[in-house]
Amino acid sequence: xxxxxxxxxxxxxxxxxxxxxxxxxxxxxxxxxxxxxxxxxxxxxxxxxxxxxxxxxxxxxxxxxxxxxxxxxxxxxxxxxxxxxxxxxxxxxxxxxxxxxxxxxxxxxxxxxxxxxxxxxxxxxxxxxxxxxxxxxxxxxxxxxxxxxxxxxxxxxxxxxxxxxxxxxxxxxxxxxxxxxxxxxxxxxxxxxxxxxxxxxxxxxx
Numbered sequence: 001x002x003x004x005x006x007x008x009x010x011x012x013x014x015x016x017x018x019x020x021x022x023x024x025x026x027x028x029x030x031x032x033x034x035x036x037x038x039x040x041x042x043x044x045x046x047x048x049x050x051x052x053x054x055x056x057x058x059x060x061x062x063x064x065x066x067x068x069x070x071x072x073x074x075x076x077x078x079x080x081x082x083x084x085x086x087x088x089x090x091x092x093x094x095x096x097x098x099x100x101x102x103x104x105x106x107x108x109x110x111x112x113x114x115x116x117x118x119x120x121x122x123x124x125x126x127x128x129x130x131x132x133x134x135x136x137x138x139x140x141x142x143x144x145x146x147x148x149x150x151x152x153x154x155x156x157x158x159x160x161x162x163x164x165x166x167x168x169x170x171x172x173x174x175x176x177x178x179x180x181x182x183x184x185x186x187x188x189x190x191x192x193x194x195x196x197x198x199x200x201x202x203x204x205x206x
Contacts, residue, residue: 028090028124029083031076040065040078044085052081055119056111073104080111084119091115092124097132109136130158134165135185156183 036043041063044052050060056077067075076096083091097105113136115121125133133140142149142161151158159168167190174181179197184190 027088028092029086029088030092031079031083031094031096036067038067039063040067040070043067043078044082046085048085049081052084053078055084055115056081057107072099073101073107076100076108077111080115084115084121089120090122090124092126094126095128096125097127097129105132112136130162131165131167134167135187153185 040053041049044063046052049063053060053062058074058077058081062070062074062078067078070078080091096108100108109132112123112125116123125137127133130140138153140151140153140158142151142158144161149158149161164172167184167187170190171181171183174194181193181197184193
């Protein structure tokens with residue numbers, strides 16, 4: 001998954017908090033309006049509605065539901081389904097993680113990976129929450145006072161500019177106990193590293 005501010009040879013400008021897209025490329029779908037009314041079937045209005053719902057891990061029973069019946073997480077899945085029906089290559093998400101629980105954030109991160117890998121979508125995600133994108137973004141673009149800095153996936157240099165992701169805070173806590181551990185972006189890799197450390201400790205006590 002890529003978080004970028006440039007669509008190949010076409011221009012995309014993102015203003016944090018109020019996205020303004022300027023491009024001559026029509027192959028993008030902007031997700032920043034969650035205030036539609038009516039039933040889900042009326043909103044999606046496509047023969048591909050059921051398959052799109054399944055892609056965002058919802059079932060066809062949602063078609064008869066009114067938007068007022070849905071949770072914030074369900075509404076965002078519905079809008080993603082609409083984006084998939086539009087069949088645009090680029091999906092632009094404006095503060096998509098807002099009002100999501102930690103569990104829901106993890107579910108959407110897995111969904112974004114699936115959309116990027118299985119459906120070849122490029123996700124452009126604007127957020128102030130570095131933890132949300134830390135382990136899934138191919139690139140992180142940092143914008144401050146109209147200055148852009150680009151950081152590839154494995155570049156930890158961005159930590160000099162933003163609040164540290166939770167995983168980095170945990171790693172620093174471990175190091176404060178005089179335990180040697182590498183930097184990790186993925187929680188699963190961090191847990192494996194902790195397990196290996198515990199395993200070594202057990203062997204040393206035998």
